[in-house]
Amino acid sequence: MKALCLLHYPHGTPQPGDFALRELPDPVPGTGEALVQVTHLSMDPLPRLRMQEHSPVGPAMRIGAPVEGRGVGRVLQSNDPGLAPGDMVVGELGWQSLSVVPTARLVRVEGGRPEDHLNALGATGLAAWFVVDRLAPRDGESLLVAPAAGAVGSLVCQMAQACAPGVKVSGTAVGTRQAAFLETLGVRPLRPEADWPGTVGIDLFVDGVGGALHERMFAHLNPRARVLLLGFVSAYGDDAPPQYGNAAAILMKRARVEGFLLSDHMDRAEEARTGIARWLADGTLRPAETVHRGLASAATAFAGLFADSPPGKQIVELEDAG
Template structure:
């Protein structure tokens, strides 16, 4: 079977804030055949993830600035790989058969060839929407789960602050913290998002950071007795303010610094005297560091979803052509929940 595969690519390297003119929808003829002995799997993509970190792959970094294979530089004119879910249309891999629903590293494209079947995992249950397996039951959820339990090491009754709290990771962290018995405050960038945090997700309190001219004072107001755990999704001034308000032996889990991705001038260092004298632990991490807890994570979150103890927030754009606009929206605060692009019907 021969198809004209449609995919999204960057026209050139992106410096500063991205715009839709940096992207184009391209076409390439693809033969949907997994050659014998290749171990390859060909997937028709259903839904793919849109994540802020991808902007770091679009910059014209020198090789010395590339710090992780997680953020290897993209090549203009070529496809953009991304986590997603799809249906197998051809396979030379004994672990996957035609018709299987799989999640893994696919791409902003209609069809993906997964070499050797690497990173693929079969989905055997249709209990939840397919999109959940890309978001709350995918890497975003795993980031929240492993970051909160493995990095933050919470204790019941501790005070937890979550930035970008309606984002793909933050909204899960806050709910897990509440279920664990912590006091939880989140921040977001609009009244609508603040209302979602308090009224739908059950945060103890929340605030719009855009309404706060002094973040350190704001956090002092919401945490008069200090912060024990800060789950950082934004970096910059928010990290600085959180550290200033942290208690002795506080823990900071850093999974993203979206405020710094397109503006190097936003980089602000926390007061290192606070870090030393309060013995604060600040640890960056990736979901891929914690694949060993994947089974426990999926079992736990599935049970919470099944019993309505956790709510999944999703923001889904329709059609592959919407991917660039969906991506730009992340940096403008448009999304509420996990940002996804639906490429085809289930």
């Protein structure tokens, strides 16, 4: 099988040279496992945190081993009666053409394109759905999404507008390509290094950036603002802990600040998928995605997540996806 392996831990922003394409022996499934032909990979920023010796979010990825990550694939062989050859599944398949995974860690999916199950109908869409559900935007409120042009952020912007057509949405964008994309969604683009424009404060803040942006935007919170912390991508390339501060603004504005983890909401996943599917069908939701071709392209696609990447979800289609 082919695998894209972690050559060494990245220093700062990941680079394509941090990974190497290798030929490895084909894996063999054991009891309760399935052999999966990987067809599509999801490019997500969170695995960057595990690409360091002291990972803050679980065990560090092993140097020389295939990069771990979420994907969609087709079952080739199953040692569990609950899955059959030909079934399409989603799970932590890794950046490799063949993967052996315990069947308990796989979710069978039906209908739609494989890409949909890594984007709007997958963890990306579910995260956006529950972020908006938790914030409960109302007409007339101002919402800031950071980052806004990526996979989760762009769906949050659209879902918030669907739930409250009168909400005023702003979002951070890197470069002119992302800014132009946000404008097509009716979102006011904001450069990450800029200050909050105008005199209207922030009622709702979806913060996946942290760091200096977090500090600047907290100074512009309205009284009783509602904030969800999704991550701290500004520090994903650092060994230092993430920076979330400005407690004085929380106190003086009586803001509600919460951390968000998708795992806390998975008991309502089917409810969310039903709603998302309805929005996809009637055109309310327009997921953006870029599909990169070939396993080797995952190195460049992943590195691009931390730079001026194309808008929306980044997906890698393997050579033998058909």
